[in-house]
Amino acid sequence: MPDAPDAPAVSGTAVGSLSAAISNAVVGLLHDYTGRGPTHARTTIGPDTIVVTLRDSLTKAERTLAQSGQELEVLAMRRAFQNTMREDLVAAVERLTGRSVEAFLSDNLHDPDVAVEIFLMHRTDGNNHNSNHGAQAPSAGQRPELP
Numbered sequence: 113m114p115d116a117p118d119a120p121a122v123s124g125t126a127v128g129s130l131s132a133a134i135s136n137a138v139v140g141l142l143h144d145y146t147g148r149g150p151t152h153a154r155t156t157i158g159p160d161t162i163v164v165t166l167r168d169s170l171t172k173a174e175r176t177l178a179q180s181g182q183e184l185e186v187l188a189m190r191r192a193f194q195n196t197m198r199e200d201l202v203a204a205v206e207r208l209t210g211r212s213v214e215a216f217l218s219d220n221l222h223d224p225d226v227a228v229e230i231f232l233m234h235r236t237d238g239n240n241h242n243s244n245h246g247a248q249a250p251s252a253g254q255r256p257e258l259p
Contacts, residue, residue, distance in 0.1 A: 131155040137204040138164045145197050164229040178222040186222055194218040205231050
């Protein structure tokens with residue numbers, strides 16, 4: 113998706129190819145780090161957000177632990193993997209999109225076995241400066257104005 117409102121539009125085919133490439137990169141990294149990738153991945157691309165939804169990604173050992181009451185330990189281990197993979201995941205998305213990632217968020221559930229990787233893309237104006245659409249930060253004690 114374009115960085116700025118005046119950037120050229122991206123065709124639906126290009127977005128579909130980019131979505132597939134991001135899904136494949138995330139699945140590949142999960143496989144490399146955990147020994148098993150998810151059986152289903154879907155990437156949704158918005159103007160400033162990329163969301164990768166993953167299903168059936170827990171290993172057999174993780175599923176066994178979760179079924180025996182160790183859900184919290186499984187989720188803690190997944191968070192540790194996500195923290196370890198953070199740099200590689202961000203680098204892959206930046207390489208594929210040509211944009212920089214401002215923030216990366218990740219979470220898992222064990223039942224259902226679903227995970228999300230969320231990439232908040234850095235917003236820029238046409239001159240590669242931060243854009244806040246003309247809004248100014250409120251002074252201390254002031255409430256921000258809503259559009």
